[in-house]
């Protein structure tokens with residue numbers, strides 16, 4: 001990697017999930033230079049540091065993604081100045097509710113127009129959130145149109161267990177896993193890691209189709225093997241694994257992660273995906289514990305099973321421009337921003 005110091009990398013959290021994940025990521029040592037947040041709800045940003053844009057939203061109505069997009073119009077200049085100067089913008093949002101689904105595609109478009117390479121990281125709804133699937137599917141498709149790369153993260157795959165947990169526990173658990181995976185992928189060079197570097201991450205995700213990021217940990221005898229296969233199973237639930245063309249595998253453990261284990265993981269990846277021609281990069285971080293966490297970022301998937309969430313996806317004739325809606329009676333808010 002030759003130009004890491006001159007590259008301005010921005011991570012932008014959108015909505016409640018996006019803000020929490022990016023804020024947690026900001027506490028890790030990574031290649032991200034700058035952190036920023038956009039949301040409708042000030043309480044998302046209480047303990048968050050960095051640039052912030054809060055969209056004025058009515059609190060007495062159930063918001064929808066098109067409403068939030070409409071309400072964001074007066075803030076477009078502010079949003080554009082957040083992304084100003086960034087060469088690479090990672091947009092992180094949970095999809096399925098109003099803010100992330102509504103704003104992530106707009107922000108990704110603004111960032112792309114400002115000249116940044118834009119990669120969106122889409123956190124998809126839990127299985128129990130069936131009602132959120134429609135908006136999540138629509139937003140994912142829009143992100144694909146407005147970003148150079150889209151990385152799909154499945155909320156269910158981030159959980160080790162859900163029995164007896166509160167929603168806050170689920171979010172905390174999922175965020176810890178997501179941040180560990182993103183942090184290891186975007187790790188800086190240090191004594192405790194052999195990072196993969198920004199160029200390879202971007203080269204992997206800036207491809208046609210979708211990328212998936214999945215991770216799993218194991219402490220068993222065959223921990224690398226077991227974690228690796230669980231991470232791949234996480235992807236196989238939502239995509240056709242044999243479509244994978246590029247992959248990065250990151251092993252995070254203690255100083256006992258051996259070269260042999262790493263080599264085995266790299267060698268076996270192609271056959272586990274059923275895609276022998278896949279090109280594989282790897283990285284190792286020795287800052288973990290006795291368990292091994294394996295993160296797999298794979299790209300080249302032509303579609304995802306989330307497309308089934310979006311009944312419009314199959315109707316090619318439909319007008320596909322982004323809809324902005326402004327509630328009647330709310331037009332005045334446009335000028336309060």
Ligand SMILES: Nc1nc2c(ncn2[C@@H]2O[C@H](COP(=O)(O)OP(=O)(O)O)[C@@H](O)[C@H]2O)c(=O)[nH]1
Pocket residue numbers: 014015016017018020021093094095096097098099100101123124125126129132155171172174175178
């Ligand atoms: N992993 C994770 N998912 C979250 C978190 N908060 C919300 N979600 C999920 O993200 C999706 C969108 O929710 P949320 O971010 O609250 O909506 P928004 O604020 O309107 O964008 C839903 O599927 C939530 O279950 C979080 O902190 N971590």
Ligand SMILES: [Mg+2]
Pocket residue numbers: 015016017041099
């Ligand atoms: Mg919210």
